[in-house]
Amino acid sequence: MNMSQKRALIEVRNLDLEYDDYKVLQNVTFDLNEGECLVIMGGSGCGKSTLLKSMTGLLQPADGMVKVDGQNLWSGSHSERKKILRKFGVLFQGGALWSSMTVLENVCLPLQIHTSLSECDYEEIGRYKLNLVGLSGFENFSPSELSGGMRKRAGLARAMVLDPKVLFFDEPSAGLDPLNSRRLDDLINELKESLGITFVVVSHELASIFEIADDSIFLEADSKELIAQGIPQDLLNDDTQPKVQEFLRRGP
Amino acid sequence: MNTSNPNGSSRQGELSPATLEFKREGNVVFCELKGVWKLEAKKIDFGLENKWKKLISSEPTPEEISFECNESLEWDSSLIVFLLCQKKEMDERGISFVVDYLPDSIRRLLSLSLKKSSTFNHPNKKNFKFLNSFDLLVNKVLSPLNFWGAWIQAIFGLLTGRSNLRIRDIIVACKNCGAAALPIVSLISFLTGLTLAFVGSVQLEKFNAKIYIADLVCLAMVREMGALMVGIVMAGRTGAAFAAEIGNMKLNEEIDALRIFGISPIEFLVLPRTIALIIMTPLLTVYADLVGILGGLCVGVEVMNFSVIHYVEQTQAALQSMWEIFSGLLKSLFFGLIIALVGCYKGMHTGNDSAALGKSVTSTVVLAVTLIVVSDALFEIIFSILDLR
Numbered sequence: 001m002n003m004s005q006k007r008a009l010i011e012v013r014n015l016d017l018e019y020d021d022y023k024v025l026q027n028v029t030f031d032l033n034e035g036e037c038l039v040i041m042g043g044s045g046c047g048k049s050t051l052l053k054s055m056t057g058l059l060q061p062a063d064g065m066v067k068v069d070g071q072n073l074w075s076g077s078h079s080e081r082k083k084i085l086r087k088f089g090v091l092f093q094g095g096a097l098w099s100s101m102t103v104l105e106n107v108c109l110p111l112q113i114h115t116s117l118s119e120c121d122y123e124e125i126g127r128y129k130l131n132l133v134g135l136s137g138f139e140n141f142s143p144s145e146l147s148g149g150m151r152k153r154a155g156l157a158r159a160m161v162l163d164p165k166v167l168f169f170d171e172p173s174a175g176l177d178p179l180n181s182r183r184l185d186d187l188i189n190e191l192k193e194s195l196g197i198t199f200v201v202v203s204h205e206l207a208s209i210f211e212i213a214d215d216s217i218f219l220e221a222d223s224k225e226l227i228a229q230g231i232p233q234d235l236l237n238d239d240t241q242p243k244v245q246e247f248l249r250r251g252p
Numbered sequence: 253m254n255t256s257n258p259n260g261s262s263r264q265g266e267l268s269p270a271t272l273e274f275k276r277e278g279n280v281v282f283c284e285l286k287g288v289w290k291l292e293a294k295k296i297d298f299g300l301e302n303k304w305k306k307l308i309s310s311e312p313t314p315e316e317i318s319f320e321c322n323e324s325l326e327w328d329s330s331l332i333v334f335l336l337c338q339k340k341e342m343d344e345r346g347i348s349f350v351v352d353y354l355p356d357s358i359r360r361l362l363s364l365s366l367k368k369s370s371t372f373n374h375p376n377k378k379n380f381k382f383l384n385s386f387d388l389l390v391n392k393v394l395s396p397l398n399f400w401g402a403w404i405q406a407i408f409g410l411l412t413g414r415s416n417l418r419i420r421d422i423i424v425a426c427k428n429c430g431a432a433a434l435p436i437v438s439l440i441s442f443l444t445g446l447t448l449a450f451v452g453s454v455q456l457e458k459f460n461a462k463i464y465i466a467d468l469v470c471l472a473m474v475r476e477m478g479a480l481m482v483g484i485v486m487a488g489r490t491g492a493a494f495a496a497e498i499g500n501m502k503l504n505e506e507i508d509a510l511r512i513f514g515i516s517p518i519e520f521l522v523l524p525r526t527i528a529l530i531i532m533t534p535l536l537t538v539y540a541d542l543v544g545i546l547g548g549l550c551v552g553v554e555v556m557n558f559s560v561i562h563y564v565e566q567t568q569a570a571l572q573s574m575w576e577i578f579s580g581l582l583k584s585l586f587f588g589l590i591i592a593l594v595g596c597y598k599g600m601h602t603g604n605d606s607a608a609l610g611k612s613v614t615s616t617v618v619l620a621v622t623l624i625v626v627s628d629a630l631f632e633i634i635f636s637i638l639d640l641r
Contacts, residue, residue, distance in 0.1 A: 053508075056512055057511070057512070058508055058511060058512070082514045085512060085514055086514060088512065089512075090508075090509070090512045092505040092508065092509060093505070094504060094505065096504055096505035096506050096508065096509040097506070097509075098501070098506050098509070098510075099500075099501070099504065099506065100497075109513070109515075110513045110515075112418075113416050113513065113514070113515055114513075114514065158509075162513075
């Protein structure tokens with residue numbers, strides 16, 4: 001790929017994140033190019049999910065900015081932020097399906113709220129998205145009747161339903177068996193290539209990181225900073241920081 | 253992990269206790285581990301402990317204590333823990349801890365547990381300071397106000413047609429908090445009317461004015477007890493359910509998922525529930541009034557031998573104006589609002605674990621019942637000041 005063709009879709013600049021005066025991350029700066037898959041890595045407790053939260057509009061950063069398509073996510077009004085968030089889809093760790101609705105209703109609700117399609121049309125789209133993740137036939141199940149992996153896939157179908165430009169995954173392979181986790185990786189690569197969706201994935205599943213990542217950032221819990229950035233394979237070969245090497249090689 | 257030994261092992265039930273044997277050579281102490289160092293074996297006897305204490309505090313202090321044991325010693329974690337404890341004590345006294353003569357497996361375990369794990373500092377609890385506690389107090393007041401404000405905003409959005417509210421959600425909520433509550437409301441209000449009649453009858457009999465029992469039961473139910481009883485039942489039943497439902501959704505990140513899709517949780521979760529409760533509480537109160545009067549009628553007819561028609565006519569005469577009924581309904585409307593707002597607020601502000609969920613359900617019931625009783629008293633005071641009674 002030619003460098004000049006890449007366009008930064010999300011720019012994060014000097015981001016400081018804290019919970020009630022407790023600093024989680026500081027001075028995080030990176031770019032996310034359109035159509036690429038960025039993996040956020042790091043040991044547990046280093047603030048990966050927190051960073052994801054602030055990028056998806058759920059946690060206001062203490063300082064710094066997140067720019068999406070040139071628009072600042074946190075400086076605008078509530079309705080402007082909503083408009084930016086329309087470009088996003090998020091898959092939460094446990095799927096976070098709305099438990100009072102069936103799987104199909106879950107997938108269709110965003111359509112129902114945000115579009116003026118007829119019921120027939122949006123159910124058609126919902127079925128199509130469920131089919132895409134291999135869940136056709138489960139439309140009328142309630143989330144509690146699904147297994148963990150199926151819930152995750154249903155969550156993915158819901159995250160994709162508004163055809164987002166960016167999909168955020170919070171630990172997609174946590175709790176999945178190796179085969180399903182592999183299928184999810186394939187699905188990510190497939191969607192990236194066919195639909196040009198940009199991905200941000202929080203993960204510490206090494207196999208999956210090497211499989212899907214076009215770019216990665218490495219967060220570190222002690223300094224609370226971003227300490228490495230690049231393609232995971234390059235980091236493995238070239239980076240000299242012991243923490244990065246330990247992580248990528250599963251040990252010293 | 254365990255080096256087993258067919259010879260040294262004693263029979264089940266009488267494991268030989270763990271012992272140490274010391275041998276001092278100048279400044280070096282050799283310490284041989286003997287017996288069975290297992291959790292199920294007897295603890296080290298106290299005599300040994302005293303001997304050990306004497307050894308490490310003896311003059312001149314030994315420079316080095318070296319542990320050794322037979323390859324075939326039986327041991328488990330208890331030995332490692334013992335050694336780690338001794339090491340700590342020896343480090344304090346500056347005695348060096350030598351394990352070179354111990355089997356490999358023990359040394360490996362020791363070095364593994366001596367490795368420093370990276371320490372994670374928990375955020376320090378803030379010191380108690382006046383300004384901090386003031387801050388906390390302001391937060392405690394502001395956060396419900398914020399919630400209330402957002403709710404009012406959502407109501408305005410609804411009135412001006414800019415809302416994503418789905419009628420279906422309201423209907424489902426109405427069914428859950430209204431129709432489904434009929435049995436319990438029936439029982440409670442029937443018994444309330446019954447009790448009022450029994451209590452009143454004793455007093456009225458003294459004045460030979462037994463028929464006024466109909467007035468007493470009717471007015472008490474309509475003005476006061478109907479709304480109050482429905483309020484308390486709904487606080488325990490529906491308010492708690494709201495807090496649990498919404499709190500659980502928050503734990504599951506379902507609220508975050510709503511926000512991501514640009515759906516306001518206030519509009520989508522709180523509004524249907526509050527509207528349903530505001531509609532259903534007055535309706536339930538009307539029903540409770542009727543059932544309560546029926547309870548009084550049962551006592552009047554069965555115990556005091558009035559005819560049904562007589563009792564009903566007396567009841568009718570007692571209700572001089574519709575205001576008697578409306579005042580009760582007005583109260584119940586407010587009670588419904590209080591219950592719904594408290595339940596939803598507590599649900600939305602649940603902490604991040606299941607214990608916090610239980611806590612917020614409990615505090616919903618406590619707070620809602622308290623607010624209901626307080627506001628009921630306020631209503632009565634205002635009514636009497638305004639000469640509405």
